[in-house]
Amino acid sequence: xxxxxxxxxxxxxxxxxxxxxxxxxxxxxxxxxxxxxxxxxxxxxxxxxxxxxxxxxxxxxxxxxxxxxxxxxxxxxxxxxxxxxxxxxxxxxxxxxxxxxxxxxxxxxxxxxxxxxxxxxxxxxxxxxxxxxxxxxxxxxxxxxxxxxxxxxxxxxxxxxxxxxxxxxxxxxxxxxxxxxxxxxxxxxxxxxxxxxxxxxxxxxxxxxxxxxxxxxxx
Amino acid sequence: xxxxxxxxxxxxxxxxxxxxxxxxxxxxxxxxxxxxxxxxxxxxxxxxxxxxxxxxxxxxxxxxxxxxxxxxxxxxxxxxxxxxxxxxxxxxxxxxxxxxxxxxxxxxxxxxxxxxxxxxxxxxxxxxxxxxxxxxxxxxxxxxxxxxxxxxxxxxxxxxxxxxxxxxxxxxxxxxxxxxxxxxxxxxxxxxxxxxxxxxxxxxxxxxxxxxxxxxxxxxxxxxxxxxxxxxxxxxxxxxxxxxxxxxxxxxxxxxxxxxxxxxxxxxxxxxxxxxxxxxxxxxxxxxxxxxxxxxxxxxxxxxxxxxxxxxxxxxxxxxxxxxxxxxxxxxxxxxxxxxxxxxxxxxxxxxxxxxxxxxxxxxxxxxxxxxxxxxxxxx
Numbered sequence: 163x164x165x166x167x168x169x170x171x172x173x174x175x176x177x178x179x180x181x182x183x184x185x186x187x188x189x190x191x192x193x194x195x196x197x198x199x200x201x202x203x204x205x206x207x208x209x210x211x212x213x214x215x216x217x218x219x220x221x222x223x224x225x226x227x228x229x230x231x232x233x234x235x236x237x238x239x240x241x242x243x244x245x246x247x248x249x250x251x252x253x254x255x256x257x258x259x260x261x262x263x264x265x266x267x268x269x270x271x272x273x274x275x276x277x278x279x280x281x282x283x284x285x286x287x288x289x290x291x292x293x294x295x296x297x298x299x300x301x302x303x304x305x306x307x308x309x310x311x312x313x314x315x316x317x318x319x320x321x322x323x324x325x326x327x328x329x330x331x332x333x334x335x336x337x338x339x340x341x342x343x344x345x346x347x348x349x350x351x352x353x354x355x356x357x358x359x360x361x362x363x364x365x366x367x368x369x370x371x372x373x374x375x376x377x378x379x380x381x
Numbered sequence: 382x383x384x385x386x387x388x389x390x391x392x393x394x395x396x397x398x399x400x401x402x403x404x405x406x407x408x409x410x411x412x413x414x415x416x417x418x419x420x421x422x423x424x425x426x427x428x429x430x431x432x433x434x435x436x437x438x439x440x441x442x443x444x445x446x447x448x449x450x451x452x453x454x455x456x457x458x459x460x461x462x463x464x465x466x467x468x469x470x471x472x473x474x475x476x477x478x479x480x481x482x483x484x485x486x487x488x489x490x491x492x493x494x495x496x497x498x499x500x501x502x503x504x505x506x507x508x509x510x511x512x513x514x515x516x517x518x519x520x521x522x523x524x525x526x527x528x529x530x531x532x533x534x535x536x537x538x539x540x541x542x543x544x545x546x547x548x549x550x551x552x553x554x555x556x557x558x559x560x561x562x563x564x565x566x567x568x569x570x571x572x573x574x575x576x577x578x579x580x581x582x583x584x585x586x587x588x589x590x591x592x593x594x595x596x597x598x599x600x601x602x603x604x605x606x607x608x609x610x611x612x613x614x615x616x617x618x619x620x621x622x623x624x625x626x627x628x629x630x631x632x633x634x635x636x637x638x639x640x641x642x643x644x645x646x647x648x649x650x651x652x653x654x655x656x657x658x659x660x661x662x663x664x665x666x667x668x669x670x671x672x673x674x675x676x677x678x679x680x681x682x683x684x685x686x687x688x689x690x691x692x693x694x695x696x697x698x699x700x701x702x703x704x705x706x707x708x709x710x711x712x713x714x715x716x717x718x719x720x721x722x723x724x725x726x727x728x729x730x731x732x733x734x735x736x737x738x739x740x741x742x743x744x745x746x747x748x749x750x751x752x753x754x755x756x757x758x759x760x761x
Contacts, residue, residue, distance in 0.1 A: 267561040
């Protein structure tokens with residue numbers, strides 16, 4: 163799953179990006195309101211974490227513009243504005259969730275997870291296919307009750323396919339949602355990661371199926 | 382009850398009425414006494430003449446006179462008793478009337494008291510209705526003015542506390558996130574650990590700086606002034622800031638324009654040394670922060686015109702949006718928000734407050750690619 167953090171405090175944004183990446187998310191960071199908005203309009207994200215006090219363009223404007231342009235990506239406002247009227251403003255301008263600073267990282271994770279779950283095809287938080295279990299709230303994957311260690315990209319691919327269980331997912335879509343914007347779109351990295359993922363939990367290609375050699379599906 | 386104005390007024394009214402009526406009774410009695418002391422006469426004849434009516438009196442003989450004297454004495458005693466007794470109803474009546482009248486006159490004050498009692502803090506600034514143009518009306522006017530002033534002070538205080546708590550939350554969030562995630566990550570590398578600690582320490586410094594600024598802003602009441610050499614004060618601040626200027630590659634220049642004309646000239650001014658020094662310090666520090674990154678330069682000019690002493694702090698940075706000119710002195714405003722690690726928006730608001738406390742004014746201009754802060758102090 164791919165996230166966009168729009169936050170002007172780099173000392174907050176960078177460790178947040180790192181911690182989220184360790185949980186299998188791909189993360190882009192923007193420190194200004196206008197550039198964040200631009201990126202959110204071009205790229206497709208699964209959730210946007212939006213600060214409100216931003217240089218150049220206020221966070222409320224960012225989210226309002228996104229909604230006006232029919233971009234329905236879940237928006238979590240992460241801000242120091244704690245008053246009820248601030249929250250009312252936030253929700254009225256397109257927020258799906260609102261978390262005030264300072265915050266617990268675990269809570270933020272749960273909220274992001276819940277937002278993604280709500281807006282996706284498959285609303286489960288624990289997935290079970292052929293004894294392969296992925297718990298999205300803890301980030302743990304087990305196969306026949308044995309823990310499986312996946313790197314963040316492998317986890318990201320598996321999670322994205324499970325979230326869209328029953329739906330055909332193209333390689334481009336995987337690139338868009340599991341990698342951040344620094345990725346070269348002609349890369350073979352999806353193929354390589356699918357390969358290692360299969361080696362770890364699906365050597366017979368029973369779970370992740372290839373469709374016409376252009377995309378993948380978990381049924 | 383005995384301390385109320387109404388009681389006091391009643392007593393005074395009654396005393397006045399009582400003294401007045403007692404005097405009347407006294408005069409009345411004296412008059413009758415004198416009248417009755419004369420020998421009694423009896424009317425014997427009446428003539429009608431063209432000039433008018435004449436009446437003839439004769440002296441009575443002693444028996445008749447005695448009889449009539451006794452009657453008169455009796456009458457006199459009756460009048461005396463009656464008038465003495467009448468003092469009691471007069472007193473009671475005057476007390477009652479006095480109480481009523483003072484009540485009527487004091488009612489607007491009582492109403493006002495009732496309204497003020499009902500006025501809660503949240504409704505501060507609401508105007509009380511003015512019922513008359515008399516003294517009470519003027520009192521209501523003054524009260525309304527005070528209420529508005531209080532409300533403004535109250536609002537600015539609460540806005541300030543809100544701003545401050547808002548500013549504190551960001552560094553707190555930084556600390557919490559960094560410690561939270563590093564504690565959770567069992568495979569964290571040494572570098573990651575170091576980063577988390579460095580970030581947290583930076584945030585702690587921010588909190589510390591902010592609390593110091595807040596404290597400084599609140600010490601507005603201590604105001605000891607003394608005659609201080611302004612050039613000496615500026616030089617002291619420059620000395621403290623030299624290392625920082627050097628670190629940022631910024632040149633500091635101080636021009637004291639009277640220095641050349643009179644050798645030992647020195648502008649003395651009555652200031653609170655600590656506060657005024659702090660204001661100059663903040664301005665120069667600000668100049669260092671925002672001056673040009675390649676060949677930074679901050680110039681301080683101390684000048685004197687006929688009516689004013691001017692202190693100019695000029696930097697060659699890229700400046701600010703001229704539309705934001707007035708906002709620059711507001712608390713927590715920052716010229717470039719993305720350069721948030723360079724300090725807080727409290728510095729300039731402190732400067733403005735201090736200068737105004739010294740009856741001076743501060744303005745900011747953008748001229749020839751320079752940002753000029755000009756402090757104007759009236760010549761004492």
